[in-house]
Amino acid sequence: MKKILLIQPSPYDQNHMPIKKKRLYFVGLAMPLLAAMMPKDWEAEIVLEILEDIPWETDADLIGISSMGHGVIRSLDIAEEFKKRGKTVILGGYMASIMAGEAAKYCDAVVVGDAELVWKELLQDYEIGNLKKVYEKNLEKGTLSTPLPRFDLIIHKSIGDFLPVQAGRGCPNTCSFCSVACLYKGHYIKKPLEEVVRDIRQVKELGFKKFLLLDDNIFSDREYLHELLKEIKNLDMQWMSQCDIRIGKEDKLLKELAESGCTALSFGLESISRESLAGMNKSWANPAKYPELIANIQSHGIDVSTEMVVGGDGDTLESIGMTKDFIENNKISVPRFYILTPIPGTKFFKEIEAEGRLINDNIYSFDGTEAVHMPKKMTPAELTKAYWNLYEALFTYKSIIKRNLLRKEFLRTPGKYFFYCIVNLFYRYQIKQKITPNIF
Ligand code: B12
Structure with missing residues (x-):
């Protein structure tokens, strides 16, 4: 029996050690899918490095390593180490896809984008000792x-x-900073509904009552979502996902979402500055409407979680300060922020590079917690400081209480808001150590 070892690496911490956690709440789908695509005469093992150590002495024939964002440095280090040990190494995932030329230096082959259409061919090539350097056949439309x-x-x-x-994979929006837009170029590729239902059933049969719908934007195709919600409702599960904020004006869909068991949605709001949003090719989002849209989603019993960036072209120190009020006034339980970062391969990176605004060319240090580009209305140092100030201001005890306990929904589900308080306290602890809070 041949064997593949599939590794989901853990990013390095400040001391250059792979981050370790007692529990990984958000597991990815790539490794379980790649394992499922192995031919019958192959055995597969999955290592989630955040929870377990890498078995360097493995008897596996092939090593498959994934990559995400700045975590790619660890992916490349693991690849190098296994290469030294004479193993055949394949790299894949978002970051290896976006910087395939660079990733290829560290391994035997890189899979760019979706693996589904090339995996069989790659394994056949491996078996006849004829691996190509890059495999790329994206699903596109x-x-x-x-x-x-x-x-x-x-x-x-x-x-x-x-x-x-x-x-589905991809998103119809093409925000210039987004890695998803970079790979899927504005396409949303859907799975047949029967397959999605089959997958949810499996989750249920395994004894789980909840699932995370990994789509980048479940509001990509209204009709498909409507049909999907009818199916999910019958499965009696609770679920969370990510979405375009404009769903906030769709009362019928919001009602269907809540009835199907959707408990929380995460929204990439990015900024309260129109100018910043325009600079990100996200003019379709109107921050003046955010409060009304958020309130409507919350009124349907769906929790709103937000992801925002600071350092867009329209951002000033004042507007970053006002973001605190925005988050508190809209009762966002668990807000998250990054510094707007030009990820290599994205349109935003190309723009910033062409304008001579890149101030740090060590792409491996781009982790969204330090300014690496020249903002328009402040210095990079001011931006980094304003970023941490914003986090600190929102994770005081007072703000945590204001956002989670002093709200009308609290009495209906106190347990949930106490849980959010615990998450907030953990974030607060991380922020004090200058670690950007993360959902994992
Ligand atoms: C779940 C998730 C997580 C989870 C779980 C990660 C894990 N340990 O498994 C958590 C919360 C821990 C996480 C953490 C991070 N994540 Co994350 N995550 C996701 C999310 C939402 C879903 C991933 C997923 O399962 N997708 C479904 C699978 C089927 O798709 P896929 O992963 O792309 O895999 C396919 C192909 O890429 C390929 N493939 C993937 N890996 C490999 C490996 C090999 C060997 C091969 C051959 C092929 C292959 O095959 C798969 C099938 O086609 C994605 C968004 C997204 N659209 O995918 C972001 C995403 C991948 N994450 C991202 C980032 C930035 C991070 C963090 C760096 C965040 C941070 N600031 O700390 C960390 C890094 C963690 C790490 N381990 O290095 C970015 C990556 C951008 C980029 N340019 O790389 C994404 C795209 C989010 C975004 N919109 O920007 N993440």
Whole structure:
């Protein structure tokens, strides 16, 4: 039996050690899917490095390593180490895809984008000793079909109380900073509904009552979402996902979402400055409407979680300060922020580079917690300081109480808001150590 070892690396911490956690709440789908795509005469093992050590002495024939954002440095280090040990190494995932030329230096082959259309060919090439350096066949506009993910390889590990499910990949929006737009170029590729239902059923049969719908934007195709919600409702599960904020004006869909068991949605609001949003090719989002849209989503019983960036072209120290009021006034339980960062490969990176505004060319240090580009209305040092000030201002005890306990919904579900308070206290602890809070 041949064997593949699939590794989801953990990013390095400030001391250059892979981050370790007792529990990984958000597990990715890539490794269970790649394992499911192995031919019958292959055995597969999955290592989630955040929870377990890498078995350097493995008897595996092939090593597959994923990559995300700045975590890619660890992916490349692991690849190098296994290469030294004479193993055949394949790199894949978002970051290796976006910087395939660079990643290829550290491994035998890189899979750019979706693995589904090239995986069989790659394994055949490996077996005849004829691996190509890069495999790329993106799904683009077609339909997405995936086998049942091999969750049996991960459910015994220390993971959360939900598993991932995917209905579609990509997003119709083309925000210039976004890695998803960079790979999928404005396309949303859907799975047949029967497959999504099959996958949710598997999660349920494995004893989980919740799932995370991994789509980048479940509001990409209204009709598809409407049909999907009818199916999900019948499965009696709770779920969370990510979405375009404009869903906030769709009362019918919001009602269907809530009835189908959707408990929380995360929104990339990015900024309260129109000018900043325009600079990100996100003029379709209107921050003046954010409060009304958020309130409407919350009124349907769906929690709103937000992701925002600071350092856009319209941002001033004052507007970053006002972001604190925005988050508090809109009762956002668990807000998250990054410094706007030009990820290599994205349109935003090309623009910033062409304008001579890149101030740090060590792309491996781009982790969204330090300014690496010249903002228009402040210095990079001021931006980094304003970023941490914003986090500190929102994670005082007073602000945590204001956002989570002093709200009308509190009495209906106090347990939930106490849980959010605990998450906030953990974020506060991280912020004090200048660690950007993360959802994992
Ligand atoms: C779940 C998730 C997480 C989870 C779980 C990660 C894990 N340990 O498994 C958590 C919360 C921990 C996480 C953390 C981070 N994440 Co994350 N995450 C996701 C999310 C929402 C879903 C991932 C997923 O399962 N997708 C579904 C699968 C099927 O798709 P896929 O991962 O792309 O895999 C396919 C191909 O890429 C390929 N593939 C993937 N890996 C490999 C490996 C090999 C060997 C091969 C051959 C192919 C291959 O095959 C798959 C099938 O086609 C994505 C968004 C997204 N659209 O994917 C962001 C995303 C991947 N994350 C991202 C980032 C930036 C991070 C962090 C750096 C955030 C941070 N600031 O700390 C960290 C890094 C963690 C790390 N381990 O290095 C970015 C990556 C951008 C980029 N340019 O790389 C994304 C795209 C979000 C975004 N919109 O920007 N993440």
